Each structure stands twice: as C-alpha cells, then as structure tokens.
Amino acid sequence: MAGGIYTSQNKVRPGAYINFKSVPKPTGKVGSRGVVTLPIQLGWGSSEEIIEILSEDISNGALIDKIGYYGHEAEIAPIREALKNSYKLLLFRLDSNGQKATVTSDNLNIVAKYDGVIGNRISVVVKEANSKFEVITLIDTKVVDKQVVAKVEDLQSNKFVEFSGTGALQGTAGVSLVGGANGTVAQDAYSKYLGLVESKKFDTMGVFTNETTIKENVLNFIKDLRENKGKKVQVVINEFNGANYEGVISVDQGYKTVDTEIDVKGFVGYMAGLTAGAALNKSNTYHVIPNAVSIINPKNDEEITKGIIDGKLMLSYSNDEKVVIETDINTFTGFSKDKSKDFSKNRVMRTLDNINNSVKSLFENTYLGKVDNSESGRTSFKSDIIVYLKELVKLGAIEEFENDEIVIQKGEEIDSVVVALGVKPIDAMEKLYMTVSVG
Incomplete structure (x- = not known):
C-alpha cells in the first residue's frame, strides 16, 4: 500500500x-x-x-x-x-487488549509496541556495518528508526517496536511482524x-x-x-x-x-x-x-x-x-423567558462561553490569591473586564455597552467577589424579509 x-x-x-x-x-x-x-x-x-x-x-x-x-x-x-x-x-x-504483532529472527525477538493491525506493517532490516550491525525499523517503506550496535543486548526499543534476546546479531534483508489485531471497546x-x-x-x-x-x-x-x-x-x-x-x-x-x-x-x-x-x-x-x-x-x-x-x-x-x-444551531429547544431562542444559536453560545472562560481565566491568572479584595482591587478587575469586552465589540461579537453595565461587588464572604454584567451578542444575518413595491 x-x-x-x-x-x-x-x-x-x-x-x-x-x-x-x-x-x-x-x-x-x-x-x-x-x-x-x-x-x-x-x-x-x-x-x-x-x-x-x-x-x-x-x-x-x-x-x-x-x-x-x-x-x-x-x-x-x-x-x-x-x-x-x-x-x-x-x-x-x-x-484495547488486542494482539501485538511479533517476529523472531534467529536470536532477536521483535514485538510491536502497541496492539493493533498497524503492527503488521512493520518490518526490521539488519545490515552489516563494519564490525557492527545497522538495525533499521520501517513502517511500510518509511524508515522510523536506525541503530548501529554490536549485539542484540545493545538494541534500544523505539516508538514502534521492542527488542529482546541475547548474543550476536545476524544480517537479514528484512523480517515482517505478523499477528497484530485490533482490540475491542x-x-x-x-x-x-x-x-x-x-x-x-x-x-x-x-x-x-x-x-x-x-x-x-x-x-x-x-x-x-x-x-x-x-x-x-x-x-x-x-x-x-x-x-x-x-x-x-x-x-x-x-x-x-x-x-x-x-x-x-x-x-x-x-x-x-x-x-x-x-x-x-x-x-x-x-x-x-x-x-x-x-x-x-x-x-x-x-x-x-x-x-x-x-x-x-x-x-x-x-x-x-x-x-x-443549513443553520448553525445546537439541540436546545426548550425556550423560556430565562433562556430564549438565542441560546440555540452556536455563534451566540461561542460568545457567551468565551466571556465565561476568559473572565474566569483572567481572575484565576491575575487576581486569585494575588490582589486584595478591596475597592481598588475590584475596580482593577472591572477595568480588565471592560478592556476584554471592548475587544469583543471590535470583533463584532457583542454590541456596544455602557461601563456601568458591569458591576463588581464584594461577596458575602470576606474573600469572595460577585460579578454581574450585561451583554448583547451579535448573530449573523440569516433571514431576509423583503417587500418590493411596483407602481
């Protein structure tokens, strides 16, 4: 092949x-x-x-x-x-639990590193190289490993096979591994x-x-x-x-x-x-x-x-x-006052999800355990969120917003922070309703 x-x-x-x-x-x-x-x-x-x-x-x-x-x-x-x-x-x-392909050539044992049918495409060539031997591992015709050693014990396992045995190597034009089989789930x-x-x-x-x-x-x-x-x-x-x-x-x-x-x-x-x-x-x-x-x-x-x-x-x-x-939607169909049809649109969800993931990452990497839960600390956190949201506006992911739509307050516990923000995600045009007047 x-x-x-x-x-x-x-x-x-x-x-x-x-x-x-x-x-x-x-x-x-x-x-x-x-x-x-x-x-x-x-x-x-x-x-x-x-x-x-x-x-x-x-x-x-x-x-x-x-x-x-x-x-x-x-x-x-x-x-x-x-x-x-x-x-x-x-x-x-x-x-898992399939069969590993194997082959034995004189005193050299070769076993595929993993089970599966791919192991049956592996072969090994041993060529004399002065007083030593060059051992070449191939998958199909692609060389994936070369080693020059004096005896079997000197061989190192590679990404595809494991070697074992003792004694002097013997030259071979190539031996193919056989018996590899896939496992079951x-x-x-x-x-x-x-x-x-x-x-x-x-x-x-x-x-x-x-x-x-x-x-x-x-x-x-x-x-x-x-x-x-x-x-x-x-x-x-x-x-x-x-x-x-x-x-x-x-x-x-x-x-x-x-x-x-x-x-x-x-x-x-x-x-x-x-x-x-x-x-x-x-x-x-x-x-x-x-x-x-x-x-x-x-x-x-x-x-x-x-x-x-x-x-x-x-x-x-x-x-x-x-x-x-046809349309980039997910499986959400249980629309309600709290979760509108917008939640079924994947572009909208990507925006909302990114806001969640990005603000979470910002907090964990910059503020968690590092910044005081004080007025100045919370103001700094709010400023960073605003900078991030303005980037979303530039991208066309959300509509323009007012800074006072982001509210950050101290939580009920001394080390907690509560964030409330309002955004309007933008979706792509999908429906055209057109009236043409003739007269």
Whole structure:
C-alpha cells in the first residue's frame, strides 16, 4: 500500500496522495479557539492516555509517528475531518487488549509496541556495518528508526517496536511482524476517556456512538463541565437532538466528494473541528463544505423545517447547488423567558462561553490569591473586564455597552467577589424579509 503527501505528480505506486494544509494556531487573546477532542477506535497507539495531534502533523508526516497512519486512510476520516478547521486534536484510542504483532529472527525477538493491525506493517532490516550491525525499523517503506550496535543486548526499543534476546546479531534483508489485531471497546473506555480529557483545555468534543447510555453519559459530562466546573465547551454527537441542551450539537448526515465518502462518523469529526475552530464573530450558517458534491441522507424542505424546530444541525443545498450547513444551531429547544431562542444559536453560545472562560481565566491568572479584595482591587478587575469586552465589540461579537453595565461587588464572604454584567451578542444575518413595491 502506498500513500502520503506529494510535491509533484510523479508517484509510481498506486495509492492516495493527499496534501493537507495545516491550520495555524490562533495568536489573539480574544477568540483563541481551535482545540477539538475525539475518542475513536484505532489500529495503533496507547489506550491509556490522550494523544496530542496538530493539524500540521498530517502535512509534515508526523502523524505516522504518533498513530501509525498517514492521514488519508478511511478509518481515520474523523481525525482528518476534525483537523481541517482546528489546529489541535486531543485523541483517545477507545479499543484495547488486542494482539501485538511479533517476529523472531534467529536470536532477536521483535514485538510491536502497541496492539493493533498497524503492527503488521512493520518490518526490521539488519545490515552489516563494519564490525557492527545497522538495525533499521520501517513502517511500510518509511524508515522510523536506525541503530548501529554490536549485539542484540545493545538494541534500544523505539516508538514502534521492542527488542529482546541475547548474543550476536545476524544480517537479514528484512523480517515482517505478523499477528497484530485490533482490540475491542471495553465497557469503561468512554469513562476512562472522559476522566482523562476533563482536565484538558478544549473547545469542542466529537462523539460517534449508537449507544444511548454513552450519549447520556457524555451529556451529563458536558453539563457538569459547563454548569459546575465553569468550563464552557460543546460536543457534537450523532442523532442526539433529544438532548435539548445548548452544549450539544446533533448531526445525522454526511457528504460525498468526487472520490471520497464522509459518513456520519466522519461528519461528527468535521463538525466538531469546525465548531472548535470557529471565531466568535463567525457563524457556520451556510458554511460551504469544500469539494462536497452530494449529501448522505439528504432532507427535503419539510424535513429541514422540522429538523430545525427539533434542534438538528443539517446539511442542505444552496441555490447554486453547493453543500452547506443549513443553520448553525445546537439541540436546545426548550425556550423560556430565562433562556430564549438565542441560546440555540452556536455563534451566540461561542460568545457567551468565551466571556465565561476568559473572565474566569483572567481572575484565576491575575487576581486569585494575588490582589486584595478591596475597592481598588475590584475596580482593577472591572477595568480588565471592560478592556476584554471592548475587544469583543471590535470583533463584532457583542454590541456596544455602557461601563456601568458591569458591576463588581464584594461577596458575602470576606474573600469572595460577585460579578454581574450585561451583554448583547451579535448573530449573523440569516433571514431576509423583503417587500418590493411596483407602481
């Protein structure tokens, strides 16, 4: 199997050669978004930790060192899709307890570092080098490690294999590891993932599962982060508009390009990455899906109208036949006097969430334990909040406000501070009502 990136159209072996443009890390203090997290099944990697992947890892070839994939493979479509619009992915491998690929060559034992089918693509070459031996580890035809040693005991394990044995090395043109097999998703896999990612900084999570219990557990996790931990994040889940919550986005479609098919699982990744990377002053309503030519599970006009009412984020066709996001909404539909329809709009929620996260971060990094809870200390805190909110005004995320709309007071306890502020988030134009008079 061949594949990877290309600089010119000169490849000989058949395969998918895909150039991937990386997403740069935001540099601004306001609206610095772009971190997405996904739990998925893989054929390589640790199932005990969060793996950090940057969008540039696909374009520069570093992805294969981290998870054993080039980036074009169908089974990691959610990863590729998520990184199209976000700069960092926090990845968790759900499956575990598979089989590690192995091979024995004379007195040299070689075992894949992780279980999974990727181990079957590993081979090791031993070549004589003067009085020593050069040991080369490859995945497909890519060299991932080279060592020059005198005997087996001198070999050091690398990112892909572990060596063992004793005695002199024997030259070989190449031995391939075999027997690698993927594991299964244990009952506690999602709980382990949620426990690991809870302390990480991310903007949007993407979860694909058909298990109702898992969906409900993820919903409760997101609610706990948003309402009890002060960490305003969202999650994209397949077919879960019944969540009726501003922190959950539900999708049930996919799309096709001329040569690829992105199913619902892949679109969960795409939408999670797009939401994570969306700026505060940008709505994803009518966002054009690049290179998409058709929709998987398309909706007619009646279904789209009902879907919006039910809290579904859907794909549709624009008048010029492009595949677009119909409207950038979450699953919240329980509108009330206290929580209006505005809370169902993701651009509005990004603004409100950023205000929460930014003011919380400002307090913890600059004031907590450092500044006196006095009139001057609270005045300084208010001034910093005003500076931040004025940046949001410049971005077009909120409307102009009066300084006296921000009130900071001493709380009931000697060390507490109470903040009250009023803002009016700005949303994008979505509906045009026009009357044309003729006469």
